[in-house]
Amino acid sequence: MSQARQPSDSPEAPDAFGASFGYSADGMPVALVGQNAYAMAPGRDGRHYLASGWRIARPMAEWNRSDFYGHAGDLADENAFRAKVLEQAQHYLEKRALGRRDSPGGAHTPWGPSQGGTVYAEGVTSYSTAGHGGFKLSAERNRKVHSMLRAAGGWYEEDECWAIVAITFPNLFTALERRYAEQTIKDSWPNAWEAIFGTILAPGESRKKDQRAFEAEHAADWIVVSAITSEEQKGFIECVATPGGKRGTGTEERRFLVPADEYDIGRFGFVIDPDRHAVYAGPSRFVGWRGRGSP
Numbered sequence: 001m002s003q004a005r006q007p008s009d010s011p012e013a014p015d016a017f018g019a020s021f022g023y024s025a026d027g028m029p030v031a032l033v034g035q036n037a038y039a040m041a042p043g044r045d046g047r048h049y050l051a052s053g054w055r056i057a058r059p060m061a062e063w064n065r066s067d068f069y070g071h072a073g074d075l076a077d078e079n080a081f082r083a084k085v086l087e088q089a090q091h092y093l094e095k096r097a098l099g100r101r102d103s104p105g106g107a108h109t110p111w112g113p114s115q116g117g118t119v120y121a122e123g124v125t126s127y128s129t130a131g132h133g134g135f136k137l138s139a140e141r142n143r144k145v146h147s148m149l150r151a152a153g154g155w156y157e158e159d160e161c162w163a164i165v166a167i168t169f170p171n172l173f174t175a176l177e178r179r180y181a182e183q184t185i186k187d188s189w190p191n192a193w194e195a196i197f198g199t200i201l202a203p204g205e206s207r208k209k210d211q212r213a214f215e216a217e218h219a220a221d222w223i224v225v226s227a228i229t230s231e232e233q234k235g236f237i238e239c240v241a242t243p244g245g246k247r248g249t250g251t252e253e254r255r256f257l258v259p260a261d262e263y264d265i266g267r268f269g270f271v272i273d274p275d276r277h278a279v280y281a282g283p284s285r286f287v288g289w290r291g292r293g294s295p
Contacts, residue, residue, distance in 0.1 A: 019089040021082065022060035024067075029078050030060050031085040033092060039068045040081040048075045050084055087176060094174035109136070110155050120172045124165065126158075134158045135165045144168055148192040149185075160188050167196075207267075214268040219244045222254060222272035224265070230257065232283050237263040240286060241272050255280040 020032045029040040037053035042065075051068035075081050100118050103125060107114040111132035118126045123138030134157040137145070142154040149164045156165050166173045166181035173181065185193050190206040193199075201209055223245030230238040236257040243252060256277045263270060 018093065019085050020060070021085070024063040024065075025061060026064050028063075028065065029081050030063055031082075032060065033085065033089045036088070036092070037063070037067065038081075038085050038088070039063070039065070040075055040078060041065060041068060043074075048077075048081070049073060050075055050081065091174045091176040094176075098172065098174070107136075109134070110153075111157070121169070124169060124172060126162075132157065135162055137165065141169075146192065146196050148195060149189060160184055163188075211268050215244065218269075218271050222256070222274065224256075224258075224270040224272065225253075226286065227258075227263065227265075227270075228285055229260070231285060233257055233280075235260055238280060238284060238286070239263075239270070239272070239277075245269050255284065255286075 018033060022030055022032075024030045024039065028042070031038045035055045037056050039051045039053070040048050041051040043049050050072040052070050052072060053063075053068045056063055056067050073084070075084065098120070100120055103117040103119050105113070105115045105117070107117065107127055109127050109129055111127075111134065112129040114127040114129055114133075116128055120126065123141040124135065126135050127133050134155060137154040137156070139154065142150060145151075145164060145168050149168075151161065151164075156162055163181035163184035166177055167185055170178050186201060186205055187207040190201050190209040193206070194201060203210060203213065220243060222241040222243060224239040224241045225245055225247060226240040227237050230236045237260050239256045239258055240253055241256055242254075256272050257280045258270070258272070258277050
């Protein structure tokens with residue numbers, strides 16, 4: 001990582017995207033975009049991550065770690081921090097140019113009464129509630145959604161389904177939002193993505209497609225479904241595994257011991273190697289296994 005400057009350095013003047021960079025009182029690289037503040041905050045094992053703040057009413061040189069909150073992803077170095085801040089700055093500029101407008105609360109949504117909303121365009125409104133939210137498309141707008149992704153009632157929740165709205169009406173979203181939306185569709189609806197865009201997603205491009213491949217490859221293998229640090233066997237993780245990682249009544253279960261330094265669940269689960277990971281029949285702290293092992 002690049003050498004940190006001293007906190008006394010003056011902040012840089014805003015660039016073309018309106019982002020200013022500097023250093024906090026405790027030496028963190030920081031930035032300001034409008035009223036949004038960012039910091040390259042220190043994490044564990046010498047790592048760093050993007051943290052954010054809001055309306056810090058002091059000069060950058062007086063900011064400190066307590067002004068920031070959240071964890072918006074790991075950062076490799078200071079160049080990565082600057083790139084992430086500039087990405088956010090461009091996003092804010094584009095969003096202002098789109099001319100979205102607020103709408104009052106009170107609308108009925110599948111997630112409860114709306115506390116407010118944002119009109120992206122005629123027939124495209126995002127609603128927020130006390131617990132959740134999402135988009136409502138008018139009937140005319142909803143007919144433009146591809147049939148593989150279309151929701152009959154025109155409601156698209158905010159966790160994943162918002163991306164369906166974004167790829168259908170890309171002109172209503174910023175470049176950053178479109179990138180997030182494209183990846184969300186690839187991850188959650190790979191079949192639809194391939195059909196709509198006439199392409200085949202390669203390994204690593206879709207979480208769901210990769211998960212299907214993992215499950216097919218390891219359908220007959222023992223995959224861990226529960227794990228706990230063993231108190232009886234120091235340095236080991238006690239694992240409950242099932243064939244293919246299946247769950248439910250009647251599913252066969254076995255316990256294994258895995259060295260703690262090699263237990264890594266990975267993206268889709270830890271696969272037991274019967275030649276190396278011993279079947280375990282001793283005492284257990286798993287509720288369902290207490291009293292079933294040897295005394």
